[in-house]
Amino acid sequence: MTLRYVPMSDDEARRIRKGGPDAYGNAAERQISDGDGVPCRHCLQNVGAGEPYLIFALRPFSSLQPYAETGPVFMHAEECPAHAGEARPPILSSSVSYLLRGYGANERIVYGTGGVVPKEQLEERAAELLARSDVVSVHVRSAKNNCYQCRIELA
Template sequence: MTKIRFQALPSEIARHYREGGKDANGHVPEKGVSDGQAPCRHCLKEIADGKPMLILSHRPFDEAQPYAEVGPIFLCAENCERHPDAEDTPDMFLGWEHLNVRGYGADNRIVYGTGRIVPTADVSKYAEELLEKPEIAYVHLRSASNNCYQARIERDAAD
C-alpha cells in the first residue's frame, strides 16, 4: 500500500502573500476578519472568529496552463506555524462531511476519471489508491462545495 503525506501551503508562499506579494490575479491580498469558518491553507486550522485574515487568489501550480486552476484561499494574516507534513488527514478536515479528491499527472494536468467527492473518513484511502497508479504524480484536496484548493497529497518519500 502506498503511504501518503498531506502538505500545507509552503511557508515561503504564505510569507510572500503576508508581505504584500501579488496573488495569482496580480492583486495584493485583501484583508478581512474571519467569521470562524475560514480555513488557513498554511496552518490547516480554521482562522478564529474575529482574527485578521488574508483573502487572495491562488494557483497551486508552478506555471499557468489550461489545467492550472486559480481560486480563492484564506490565510492567517499573522504568522502561523505551518502544519507539518502528515500521514493522517489533518484535524481541520475531520469535521467536514466530504472533500473533493483529484489526481494530477507529472505534467500538472488533471488525470481524467480521478476526481471524486469523497466522505472525509475515506480521503486517505482514496488518495492512496490514486497514488498507487504510476500516472498520478500528486493529488489535490479541495472543498466539495466550492472546489477551493485546500492541500496537496503526495507519496511519502520513504515509501
Template sequence: MRLEFNALPSDVVEAIHHTGLDSYGDPVERHPSAELDGMPCRHCLQNVPEGAPYLALPHRPFRSRNPFAETGPIYLCADMCTRAAPTEVPPTVLQADAYILRGYSATERIVYSTGAVIPRAKLTDYAAELLARPEVAFVDLRSASNNCFLCRIHSAD
C-alpha cells in the same frame, strides 16, 4: 502506502504576505477579523481564530500556467503562522462531509478519471488508490462545495 497531507509551502505564503498580491498579481483582501471560527488557513491548517484578522484570495497552487492549473479561493492567517507539518491523516480542520480529490501528473495536468467527490472517511483510501497509479504525481484536496484548494497529498513512500 504512506501518505503526506501537505499545507501550502512557507515560501509561497511568505511571498503573499510580503507582496500583498495573489496568484494573478492583484491585491489580496485583508479582513479585520474572522466572523466565525471556520476559515481554514492553508498554511497552518487550523481555523483562523474567531476575532483574528485574515487574508482571502484566489490561489493557483501550481508552478506552471496551463489549462489544468486551477484557481480556488483560500484563507490565510493575516500574520505569518507556522506551517503545519505533513501528516499521514487528513488535517483535523477538514470537517465537511465530503471533498473533491483529483490526481495530477508531474507536468501538473489533471489525470482523467481521477476526480471524484469522496466522503471524508474515505479520503486516505482514495488518495492512496490514485497515488498508486504511475501517472499520478500528486493529489489535490478541494472543497466539494466551493472548489477551494485545501491541501496537497503526496506519497511518502
C-alpha cells in the same frame, strides 16, 4: 502507504503576508474571522474567531497551463507554522465530503480520477490514486465550493 499533506509554501505565505500580489496580481484582502469556515492553507487549521485572515487568489501549480486552476483561499494574516507531518490536517475534518483529483507529473488532471468522497474515505481514496503510476499528487478541494484545500503526496 504513508500520505503527506502539503500546504502552500512558506515562501508564498511570506510573500502574500508582506503585500505581494496574488495569482491575479492583486493584494490580499484582510478580514476578521467569525470562526466558521475559514481554513488557512498554510497551517491547515481553521482561523479562530476574532483572528485576522487574508483572502487571495492561489494557483497551486508551478506553471501556467490549461489545468492550472486558480481560486480564492484564506490564510492567517499573522505568521503561522506550515502544516508538517502525515496526520490529517484539521481543515480536512470540517466538511462531510471533499473533491479529490489525481494529477500527473506534468501538473495536469489525470482523467477519471476526480470525484467527491466522504471525509471518512479521504485517505483511502488518496492512497488508491497515488498507487497509480500516472498520479504523483492528489489535490483536495471543497466539495461545495471547489476551493483548493491542500495537496497530498506519498511521504
